[in-house]
Amino acid sequence: MRFSAALGVAMFILAGCNSGNNDQAAATADSAQTAATPAPEAAPQQPALNDAQIASIAVTANQIDVDYGKIALDKSKNPEIRKFAETMIKDHSDIIKQATALATKLNVTPETNKTTQDLLDGQTKMNETFKGLTGDAFDKAYAQNEAAYHDAVVNAVKNTLIPNTQNAELKSLIESVVPLLDHHLQMAKDLAAKFK
Amino acid sequence: MKKFFQIVAVCFSGCLILAGCNNGSNSSTVENSGPQRDTVIIKLMAFTPDTLTVNKGDTVVWINQDIVAHDVSHFPDRAWHSDTLNPQNVFVKVIDDSSSYFCSIHPTMRATVLLKK
Numbered sequence: 001m002r003f004s005a006a007l008g009v010a011m012f013i014l015a016g017c018n019s020g021n022n023d024q025a026a027a028t029a030d031s032a033q034t035a036a037t038p039a040p041e042a043a044p045q046q047p048a049l050n051d052a053q054i055a056s057i058a059v060t061a062n063q064i065d066v067d068y069g070k071i072a073l074d075k076s077k078n079p080e081i082r083k084f085a086e087t088m089i090k091d092h093s094d095i096i097k098q099a100t101a102l103a104t105k106l107n108v109t110p111e112t113n114k115t116t117q118d119l120l121d122g123q124t125k126m127n128e129t130f131k132g133l134t135g136d137a138f139d140k141a142y143a144q145n146e147a148a149y150h151d152a153v154v155n156a157v158k159n160t161l162i163p164n165t166q167n168a169e170l171k172s173l174i175e176s177v178v179p180l181l182d183h184h185l186q187m188a189k190d191l192a193a194k195f196k
Numbered sequence: 197m198k199k200f201f202q203i204v205a206v207c208f209s210g211c212l213i214l215a216g217c218n219n220g221s222n223s224s225t226v227e228n229s230g231p232q233r234d235t236v237i238i239k240l241m242a243f244t245p246d247t248l249t250v251n252k253g254d255t256v257v258w259i260n261q262d263i264v265a266h267d268v269s270h271f272p273d274r275a276w277h278s279d280t281l282n283p284q285n286v287f288v289k290v291i292d293d294s295s296s297y298f299c300s301i302h303p304t305m306r307a308t309v310l311l312k313k
């Protein structure tokens with residue numbers, strides 16, 4: 001049940017990242033018929049995210065995992081969970097630093113958007129779940145959420161952020177995060193498997 | 197007057213040294229003797245090259261060109277290891293033995309330094 005909660009959050013994030021907004025899908029379909037310019041074939045359903053919005057999503061997604069890591073250090077006594085949480089805090093903080101520095105250099109001000117808000121809403125829900133848990137139950141929920149969260153973020157990065165990013169340097173930075181996220185995902189899955 | 201000659205002498209030897217430096221690359225005997233320096237790049241969650249072959253006593257320089265911190269640790273016991281290498285940080289080690297190493301922060305990152313037989 002806890003796992004499905006984590007998955008729910010993941011699906012939520014994915015949905016948010018992929019189409020920005022499910023309830024706008026109908027409206028998009030309607031307007032597509034009257035739109036003057038035909039939509040590009042590769043991504044017919046995706047409302048384009050601009051680089052400022054992508055920067056905001058990138059920073060928010062990383063910050064959320066830093067925050068989850070801090071909760072884990074606060075609540076967990078399990079050495080493996082703690083080591084994993086420390087790595088998440090360090091890695092995702094490093095990415096934020098790079099992303100922020102690049103945004104500054106490119107004169108891009110991160111712009112809050114629907115996906116950013118969806119991510120933050122997901123975090124609020126997850127924090128509520130974490131609040132009620134201690135000991136092994138917390139460790140298990142944390143590890144499972146990390147696996148689900150990284151899975152969702154990897155997918156969003158590959159399928160939504162990278163294809164939509166316009167600036168070459170920003171695109172390259174986001175692309176270079178993928179192997180790291182894949183590694184985190186694998187570590188999280190291995191960790192979660194220990195709590196079955 | 198004596199001082200003048202000293203200055204000239206210093207200038208002259210300076211020129212010689214400079215000339216020596218400039219022409220140094222022409223003398224191949226210098227290149228082959230003494231310890232060498234090799235570089236391993238840390239980027240995109242990997243050590244490149246993942247197998248490096250060196251002579252005993254050579255120096256290896258690891259450069260972290262990735263977007264996150266890594267370390268260089270003897271596998272599996274961290275008998276020797278670098279500090280945490282933040283992006284753009286460098287670790288230098290003289291190699292006396294073949295060894296496998298890994299990043300203790302991201303343990304799937306593994307590589308090897310081999311001694312030439």
Ligand SMILES: [Cu+2]
Pocket residue numbers: 265266267299300301302305
């Ligand atoms: Cu590493």
